[in-house]
Amino acid sequence: GRVSVPHWPAATTQAGDAWRELLPRLGGEVTLSGDLLTARGTGRLTGLEADLSDVGELVPTVAALAALAGAQGHASTLTGIAHLRGHETDRLAALATEIRLLGGDAEETADGLIIRPAPLHGAALHSYADHRMATFAAIIGLGVDGVSLDDVGxxxxxxxxxxxxxxxxxxxxxxxxxxxxxxxxxVPGDRA
Known part of the structure; x- marks a missing residue:
């Protein structure tokens, strides 16, 4: 698929600007034409090694894509994100737990996550009352049948x-x- 975002700024300090660099490293394509940013899937995800210390809010989404890449045989290592233990939930523990519920192979490290190749299957996932964990589940649900979520709200x-x-x-x-x-x-939680 593809998504286009109009009015993309020429310069920004927002963490989301890192998608221009991260998505191609994960196997996607990104183009910026004027102020229109377009991201396109290639049908094949790849793993990555990334220090995400400056873009911690992107980690659950990156972890979802890395888990899906793991299902395609690619490992990922996400570092610099120990601070995510102090958000709405301990996001590192939550991400590792949810990836393992899906059949994935995820390990917490002192400052990040290692996601190893493993096939994924559907599972009832938990949001931990954390909006970013809910979007993690929604993204996983794009590539894995049978995913549900306890609280998408x-x-x-x-x-x-x-x-x-x-x-x-x-x-x-x-x-x-x-x-x-x-x-x-x-919409996880609303699917049978």
Whole structure:
């Protein structure tokens, strides 16, 4: 798939700007044309070694992509993120636990995570009342059937309309690809 973000700034100190560098390292393609940033999947994820100390809020999403890359045979090492133990939950412990629930191979280190190659399967995931853990599960649900989440509503902390936006995005993607989404496509917790 692909996503385009209009009005991307020429210069910013926001952590999200790191996606321009991280997504290609994970196997994606990123282009910036004027102020339109477009990220496109290539159908093949790769693992990465990355110091994410400056972009800690991106770690759950990077970990989701790394776990999906692990299912395709690629290892990842995420470092510089010991500070994530002090957020809404201990995100390093939570990420390792949830990846293992999916059948993945994840290990906490003193300052990060190691995610080794392993096939993934569906599982009932936990949000830990943490909006970033909920989006981790949503991303995993894009690539793994049978994923559910106990509390997708906690995403309202940063994006009150997340469930509706996610559902609409997946319905649009299904329409573009001529497929039929489920009753609540891709929203963990709302899928059977």
């Amino acid at each position: 906690c995403t309202s902390k940063t994006l009150p309309g997340f469930v509706d936006l996610w559902t609409a995005m997946l319905a649009t993607a299904a329409e573009e690809h001529g497929t039929t989404p489920g009753a609540e496509p891709g």
